[in-house]
Amino acid sequence: MGSPPNAAPHSQPTPEPGSVPTPHTPAGRDGLAALLAHPERAVIALDFDGTLAEIVPDPEKARAHAGAVAALGRLVPRLRAAVVITGRPATVAVRLGGFADVPGLDHLTVLGHYGAERWEAATGTVHAPPPHPGVAAIQAELPGVLDSSGVWHGTWVETAIERKGGRAIAVHTRRAADPQGAFDRLRAPLTALAERHGLIVEPGRLVLELRPPGMDKGVALADWVRETGAATVLYAGDDLGDLAAFAAVEKLRSDGLTGVLVCSGSTEVAELAERADLVVDGPAGVVGLLGALAARLDTSGADSP
Numbered sequence: 001m002g003s004p005p006n007a008a009p010h011s012q013p014t015p016e017p018g019s020v021p022t023p024h025t026p027a028g029r030d031g032l033a034a035l036l037a038h039p040e041r042a043v044i045a046l047d048f049d050g051t052l053a054e055i056v057p058d059p060e061k062a063r064a065h066a067g068a069v070a071a072l073g074r075l076v077p078r079l080r081a082a083v084v085i086t087g088r089p090a091t092v093a094v095r096l097g098g099f100a101d102v103p104g105l106d107h108l109t110v111l112g113h114y115g116a117e118r119w120e121a122a123t124g125t126v127h128a129p130p131p132h133p134g135v136a137a138i139q140a141e142l143p144g145v146l147d148s149s150g151v152w153h154g155t156w157v158e159t160a161i162e163r164k165g166g167r168a169i170a171v172h173t174r175r176a177a178d179p180q181g182a183f184d185r186l187r188a189p190l191t192a193l194a195e196r197h198g199l200i201v202e203p204g205r206l207v208l209e210l211r212p213p214g215m216d217k218g219v220a221l222a223d224w225v226r227e228t229g230a231a232t233v234l235y236a237g238d239d240l241g242d243l244a245a246f247a248a249v250e251k252l253r254s255d256g257l258t259g260v261l262v263c264s265g266s267t268e269v270a271e272l273a274e275r276a277d278l279v280v281d282g283p284a285g286v287v288g289l290l291g292a293l294a295a296r297l298d299t300s301g302a303d304s305p
């Protein structure tokens, strides 16, 4: 036992392989106990990048962790419902995650664009609002703004921009020579650009996303939990965009539900670890947790709902 040498700050001791780790907060322990005692009243909500998928330099090359779909396929049928809530377009998360046509995930929901889009495994259909007109305007102006920032030169711009189906634009700095420096220098000009066109900037792990306002993962999660009628919710995330979902779980707990806040730990983001009930070691740790929960429910004799 013990933390791996490169574990993120706040990582908790690594549990025995296959065992369910113990949250370090009373609220988290209550939430986990409720999930295990009454899985039919419990739901799980999971972020994608950095939580179910390892962070990689090229966003298009991200994939769900090797064991993620199998662990979900085993765990989710035991639960009331499950959702992936992501900044990605819903269909992109479904493709990169391999979430379509998976036994056990036939009622999975994926909420894309921070909850603005909804994909249902049961129908394979996506519901999405019309694109915000500011996105097209920003797309036209963005190369000029990046050029004048002095951070990007020539073809760099094309590898930095993720177009996100015309509904948002992400500017990535992970592949810059100085990723954090580029992020810091771009933040103000991109915020001004977003504001000029009625959009907001969502900062993430070496990414600045310009997206429509009015939705976040907290609103999306609270609405979805209410819709399911769940009594317990486990949420796992890794990035700043997940803080709104953490706040939603805290609010649901104050309203009488039980909940568990899981941080997929990294050396890049400290804020979630500080608020989590349980910190695991990145996507491998999240998948280990999902697998351990499934194994525990298999052996505890809890009936599928």
Ligand SMILES: O=P(O)(O)OC[C@H]1O[C@H](O[C@H]2O[C@H](CO)[C@@H](O)[C@H](O)[C@H]2O)[C@H](O)[C@@H](O)[C@@H]1O
Pocket: 047, 048, 049, 050, 054, 055, 056, 057, 058, 059, 060, 062, 085, 086, 087, 088, 162, 164, 170, 172, 174, 204, 205, 206, 207, 209, 239, 241
């Ligand atoms: O809500 P999420 O599922 O966490 O999505 C948030 C953003 O994640 C993606 O970017 C991050 O992952 C990339 C692939 O590993 C990585 O290259 C990048 O540095 C990370 O920030 C995605 O590309 C964005 O569109 C999402 O908004």
